Amino acid sequence: MVQHCLGGLSIPQHSFIAWFATLDRSLTRPRMALWGGILDLSCVLCEGIDETKDQLFAECVFSKDVWGLVMQGCHVRSCGPGWRDIVVWVQDHGKGKTLRATVLRLAWCSYLYFVWQKRNARSHGAPPWLADGIE
Numbered sequence: 001m002v003q004h005c006l007g008g009l010s011i012p013q014h015s016f017i018a019w020f021a022t023l024d025r026s027l028t029r030p031r032m033a034l035w036g037g038i039l040d041l042s043c044v045l046c047e048g049i050d051e052t053k054d055q056l057f058a059e060c061v062f063s064k065d066v067w068g069l070v071m072q073g074c075h076v077r078s079c080g081p082g083w084r085d086i087v088v089w090v091q092d093h094g095k096g097k098t099l100r101a102t103v104l105r106l107a108w109c110s111y112l113y114f115v116w117q118k119r120n121a122r123s124h125g126a127p128p129w130l131a132d133g134i135e
């Protein structure tokens with residue numbers, strides 16, 4: 001996965017977030033709580049269950065909506081519901097230097113960056129945001 005996002009055409013900031021996410025190094029709220037100061041571990045995007053990498057990038061209602069819109073824009077029907085399903089799908093379909101593979105890799109990395117950016121903004125007091133705002 002890292003190679004797919006970092007090799008060839010990429011957007012460095014997006015690839016960096018994708019690299020961190022695929023290595024499960026994202027600073028999710030439970031991980032940050034280990035340092036103290038954070039009491040609420042729930043996802044700030046959907047105010048649902050505790051935030052984890054899988055929850056944030058694959059299971060969160062907000063993220064699912066965004067990913068659905070991204071997939072729709074790429075003319076992909078479905079690539080599976082879970083984090084692992086999506087990663088495997090992107091690895092399989094994002095291989096190579098074809099235009100389609102490049103677009104899928106860029107879309108994946110941009111999706112992760114977008115969710116991470118919205119998550120951070122919301123953590124710092126930004127108002128709730130609807131996924132359909134990206135259309």
Ligand SMILES: [Zn+2]
Nearest residue numbers: 043045046060
């Ligand atoms: Zn959520």
